[in-house]
Amino acid sequence: TGAGVLLLSAPPSSAAAAVGIDPGSIAKYVLKMPVLPDLRPHGASITTDYYRMTMEEAYREVIPGFQTKVNTYNGHFPGPVINAWSGRRVVITQTNRLGVPTSVHLHGAHVPSSSDGGPMDLIAPGGGTKTYTYPNKQAHANLWFHDHAHHLESETVFRGLTGTYLLRDEVEARLGLPSGQYDIPLSVRDARFDDSGQFLFQMDDFFNRQVVLTNGKAWPYFEVAARKYRFRIFNTANLRSFQFALADNSPFTLIGTDGGLLAAPYTTQSVLLSPGERADIVIDFSRYPVGTELELRNIIPQAPGTPPDVSQVLQFRVTRTERDHSVVPAKLRTLPALPPATVERSFSLLMDESSPEPAWAYINGKEYDPDRVDTTIAYDTTEIWTVTNANKIAPHNFHIHLVQFRVLERNGVAVTEGAESGLKDTVFLRAGETVKLQATFTGYRGVYLYHCHLFDHASMGMMAQMEVV
Numbered sequence: 001t002g003a004g005v006l007l008l009s010a011p012p013s014s015a016a017a018a019v020g021i022d023p024g025s026i027a028k029y030v031l032k033m034p035v036l037p038d039l040r041p042h043g044a045s046i047t048t049d050y051y052r053m054t055m056e057e058a059y060r061e062v063i064p065g066f067q068t069k070v071n072t073y074n075g076h077f078p079g080p081v082i083n084a085w086s087g088r089r090v091v092i093t094q095t096n097r098l099g100v101p102t103s104v105h106l107h108g109a110h111v112p113s114s115s116d117g118g119p120m121d122l123i124a125p126g127g128g129t130k131t132y133t134y135p136n137k138q139a140h141a142n143l144w145f146h147d148h149a150h151h152l153e154s155e156t157v158f159r160g161l162t163g164t165y166l167l168r169d170e171v172e173a174r175l176g177l178p179s180g181q182y183d184i185p186l187s188v189r190d191a192r193f194d195d196s197g198q199f200l201f202q203m204d205d206f207f208n209r210q211v212v213l214t215n216g217k218a219w220p221y222f223e224v225a226a227r228k229y230r231f232r233i234f235n236t237a238n239l240r241s242f243q244f245a246l247a248d249n250s251p252f253t254l255i256g257t258d259g260g261l262l263a264a265p266y267t268t269q270s271v272l273l274s275p276g277e278r279a280d281i282v283i284d285f286s287r288y289p290v291g292t293e294l295e296l297r298n299i300i301p302q303a304p305g306t307p308p309d310v311s312q313v314l315q316f317r318v319t320r321t322e323r324d325h326s327v328v329p330a331k332l333r334t335l336p337a338l339p340p341a342t343v344e345r346s347f348s349l350l351m352d353e354s355s356p357e358p359a360w361a362y363i364n365g366k367e368y369d370p371d372r373v374d375t376t377i378a379y380d381t382t383e384i385w386t387v388t389n390a391n392k393i394a395p396h397n398f399h400i401h402l403v404q405f406r407v408l409e410r411n412g413v414a415v416t417e418g419a420e421s422g423l424k425d426t427v428f429l430r431a432g433e434t435v436k437l438q439a440t441f442t443g444y445r446g447v448y449l450y451h452c453h454l455f456d457h458a459s460m461g462m463m464a465q466m467e468v469v
């Protein structure tokens with residue numbers, strides 16, 4: 001359709017449709033949403049916390065009544081939560097007991113290239129190990145880790161290789177935001193299952209992935225007290241964007257995005273997250289009587305004027321009243337100043353949308369080549385990157401490793417408030433859209449990636465390398 005600027009992926013392939021469990025037949029709000037478990041360090045020194053993680057398969061109840069084979073970190077689907085503190089180092093030794101090579105990338109982190117988890121920096125299957133060092137020399141941020149092994153990551157991530165990494169600092173800690181059991185990460189994604197309840201993975205299979213999982217469960221419910229909660233939402237889907245809203249359309253407070261807190265809270269009725277992006281929100285349930293059931297919904301249309309293909313996400317149940325001493329202060333942080341930019345570059349994202357099975361996916365006309373450096377950047381330079389989605393239908397997004405950037409403009413309009421006014425590492429681009437980003441490349445030298453974070457597109461080649469020299 002020519003008016004397809006809002007379409008979420010390439011058109012559905014009729015051949016691939018209607019195989020597997022009908023999402024409509026899955027009972028909603030039957031499974032309880034788990035709180036993601038914290039992983040404890042196995043050792044600590046004055047400067048460093050040491051962790052061990054093993055990637056291995058397990059069977060878990062993802063949809064009611066079935067045991068699905070999933071990829072896990074330490075048996076957890078999705079992976080556990082690492083709690084890190086700004087300035088304190090984290091060292092993680094990863095062991096790969098899966099049948100395919102893996103690479104662990106800490107998304108949004110400022111790390112040496114050797115610990116960035118590049119697509120060719122692989123951990124051998126069947127027991128290979130690698131130790132990653134994360135200096136955490138950056139401010140608080142909602143980071144996450146996931147597989148990045150080239151051509152494989154779309155499937156290994158789909159099967160479960162994602163985890164949460166909360167980097168905290170003093171600035172965030174002293175605000176008095178909801179904390180502890182009132183500070184809940186939500187890892188939201190879609191999936192598709194075969195008739196026996198096993199994951200069904202096909203490349204670029206957007207329209208058939210219509211089961212929505214939160215923290216590893218399909219359409220779960222979560223019991224809350226009538227008070228404020230902080231939810232750190234991670235879009236860990238391969239291709240699907242979500243626009244989250246409460247079913248009664250009531251406002252909530254957006255306090256942070258990919259790279260941590262906004263300068264000030266922003267009241268909104270919805271927040272849009274493309275794959276890889278994060279939203280940090282506060283919902284105040286004190287306006288609801290005990291007994292209320294309230295859905296968190298996805299309201300993004302498939303195309304202008306059409307309803308979302310998947311609207312239900314999760315159900316909150318207000319089960320009790322509780323005291324609430326938490327606050328959302330009017331000022332959250334001071335964002336780092338924007339130094340003057342001295343270099344400008346342009347990037348164009350384009351993928352084959354002539355067939356249901358895209359044959360190629362390019363950045364600036366080229367497919368990813370691990371032996372090619374596409375962009376050379378002088379250390380400590382501030383640059384402006386203009387990124388365009390050159391497709392007519394397919395959406396993309398754009399993620400840069402190493403940095404947190406700022407979105408200066410979207411389609412020529414300056415970004416002054418809302419979800420794109422803070423620090424970002426991933427930005428959504430509908431078909432035909434252009435954004436202007438500013439980043440300072442400092443701290444580490446070496447080779448890093450930038451790519452579309454719709455994992456299936458990255459696996460097809462929409463990925464490139466920069467070298468900071």
Ligand code: C2O
Pocket residue numbers: 105107146148276399401449451453
């Ligand atoms: Cu989460 Cu290279 O990305």
Ligand code: CU
Pocket residue numbers: 395396397452453454457458462
């Ligand atoms: Cu893409």
